[in-house]
Amino acid sequence: MPFRERYTGLINRYRDRLPVHDDTRIISLGEGNTPLIRLNNIPGIIGKDVDIYVKYEGLNPTGSFKDRGMTMAVTKAVEEGSRAIICASTGNTSAAAAAYAARAGITAFVLIPEGKIAMGKLAQAMMHGSVVIQIKGNFDDGMRLVKEVAEEAPVTIVNSINPYRLQGQKTAAFEIVEELGRAPDYHCLPVGNAGNITAHWIGYCEYSSASGDHVTEACAFCHGQCRYAGGAIVGNRPKMVGYQAAGSAPFMRGAMVDNPDTVATAIRIGHPQSWDMAWKVKDESGGWFDECSDAEILATQKLLAENEGVFCEPASATSLAGALNDINTGKIPEGSSIVCTLTGHGLKDPDTAIKQSTAPMLTVEATLDSVKTAILDNMS
Numbered sequence: 001m002p003f004r005e006r007y008t009g010l011i012n013r014y015r016d017r018l019p020v021h022d023d024t025r026i027i028s029l030g031e032g033n034t035p036l037i038r039l040n041n042i043p044g045i046i047g048k049d050v051d052i053y054v055k056y057e058g059l060n061p062t063g064s065f066k067d068r069g070m071t072m073a074v075t076k077a078v079e080e081g082s083r084a085i086i087c088a089s090t091g092n093t094s095a096a097a098a099a100y101a102a103r104a105g106i107t108a109f110v111l112i113p114e115g116k117i118a119m120g121k122l123a124q125a126m127m128h129g130s131v132v133i134q135i136k137g138n139f140d141d142g143m144r145l146v147k148e149v150a151e152e153a154p155v156t157i158v159n160s161i162n163p164y165r166l167q168g169q170k171t172a173a174f175e176i177v178e179e180l181g182r183a184p185d186y187h188c189l190p191v192g193n194a195g196n197i198t199a200h201w202i203g204y205c206e207y208s209s210a211s212g213d214h215v216t217e218a219c220a221f222c223h224g225q226c227r228y229a230g231g232a233i234v235g236n237r238p239k240m241v242g243y244q245a246a247g248s249a250p251f252m253r254g255a256m257v258d259n260p261d262t263v264a265t266a267i268r269i270g271h272p273q274s275w276d277m278a279w280k281v282k283d284e285s286g287g288w289f290d291e292c293s294d295a296e297i298l299a300t301q302k303l304l305a306e307n308e309g310v311f312c313e314p315a316s317a318t319s320l321a322g323a324l325n326d327i328n329t330g331k332i333p334e335g336s337s338i339v340c341t342l343t344g345h346g347l348k349d350p351d352t353a354i355k356q357s358t359a360p361m362l363t364v365e366a367t368l369d370s371v372k373t374a375i376l377d378n379m380s
């Protein structure tokens, strides 16, 4: 068998584009390099001639894109001598923080909203040995507390306000351009804190600039972690489209939302931390924000699972739900190439999936006859 180089994670793969040194100890679980899956059936179902790809970030080591940012954030925390990290989380950040801290041999403290995180994510935080602090409040309360406590205790914040997070997450855009040979026309993402939409834009800008440096104004917010050279853009860049859950849509309201609510718990965020950057991303890219109802989000999660074999969590389905709405109205025209980020794996939140499942679940006697009857009655 021919020798193929072992994949050892996104920092090693994109070392020259990330803020690491030759002797930096890399904390990695082999994150990144996720599949870009072309939808074969859904364009036909909606009767539109569009090229839709889903970037299946649920296949990262802890089941969400948060691993891309966490490998960078924990690598730098360790390099800077930190012994403990802390985050507020709707679930996936805590799962990633817990796992990468375990890998690094440091402590993770995670603040989660009591009763509002999906079961799989809680299991991960607990299993990886992090200190789980449930707070009687929502994500936004947790985020405020994390910022306050980090002023008084020796802990490194690994939420997406940590600029290394966005540096790691920008690599998803690199992978997409390398695989398609160009950027897509539209890139659609679910938006919570809006770190990921910002990170993707940084990645697309950096990759399409002649100098190899990135040229987005969002860079001005990166606290010096990015190289802001202002070189000419030579490659194409997508319009960035951010979709929110209707009950948790500050970008649609144009103001912070105090009591966000949605079945898509990963984006149940009313006070986005990357507010200014995300508006810049929208303006620079010529994209827009829109919202989807919980019913649309769940229906799309199911559509994707049943027709393409791809299982994502509810928040993730928001990108495709929004894209399908905009394809239907023609805002995203036929003939377009579209990438939708599926931010997390469906197995994260089995409760919501089972609750909305309508697939037949039969209980029969353990006899050949009854099993055969069940099969013949349900052939399609």
Ligand SMILES: *Cc1c(COP(=O)(O)O)cnc(C)c1O
Pocket: 064, 066, 092, 093, 160, 190, 191, 192, 193, 194, 195, 196, 197, 266, 267, 313, 315, 316, 343, 344
């Ligand atoms: C974190 C997360 C989001 C939101 O990403 P932001 O960078 O906060 O906008 C969306 N979906 C899932 C599954 C997530 O874990």
